[in-house]
């Protein structure tokens with residue numbers, strides 16, 4: 249599935265999976281589905297799915313804590329190319345960073361955050377991950393796929409309308425992918441979500457799973473916490489290296505879609521720490537909200 253490119257750091261695009269159905273009742277609202285067994289995560293050496301010690305860019309080495317490891321999940325670096333939009337003002341060029349090409353079912357901006365989050369989940373001894381999002385959340389789809397690659401179960405709490413909470417969510421879009429990879433899907437109404445909040449919903453599910461003997465690891469909405477943010481600090485290092493290697497001009501501004509904020513947080517941190525300068529000034533990071 250291909251979404252339209254987004255300016256300079258096009259940072260995104262998506263796809264998804266899931267399977268199964270057994271209704272477990274969570275707090276008062278949430279309906280659940282599916283389950284697969286879990287074994288140890290794969291430990292391939294080098295390349296896709298390998299666990300690598302993490303070395304931050306030198307300009308970010310004073311940040312703390314530095315994540316000790318990442319899992320190689322994305323197809324990186326993603327290309328940057330010129331985007332010939334019509335009617336651009338004279339002297340303006342738009343380039344696009346194709347993070348939509350960061351992998352198949354994992355593609356989009358989520359995979360960069362998941363490289364860090366999944367490494368933490370595995371080192372903490374988790375046997376499953378829990379995350380939260382909208383019914384067609386790209387983040388939840390990418391998390392379910394990444395979890396399956398690493399032999400972890402995934403539990404998704406998906407927000408939907410009141411009338412759909414008691415219905416089978418079907419096999420449309422990201423739900424199809426989530427179900428193909430065996431994600432457990434719990435539905436919560438928008439009203440309950442607003443009342444209870446994503447953090448508490450995830451904690452309730454975590455407690456329930458722990459009582460069943462599982463070892464869950466919570467990934468917040470959008471994978472946007474301080475650890476996930478490293479994915480986009482790293483993206484700044486990637487852009488910097490691409491500029492150096494190709495001789496292309498530095499960028500004045502970066503425009504990025506914004507949802508849970510982790511992408512823009514990482515880019516802003518990276519740009520400000522690195523002082524990635526174009527025409528003698530730091531690029532201005534601008535978001536388009538609403539995803």
Ligand SMILES: Cc1ncc(COP(=O)(O)O)c(C=O)c1O
Nearest residue numbers: 260470505506507508509510511
């Ligand atoms: C396609 C796409 N682009 C951008 C974003 C925004 O990313 P973030 O949640 O890190 O702000 C999202 C997530 O909401 C998304 O699905």
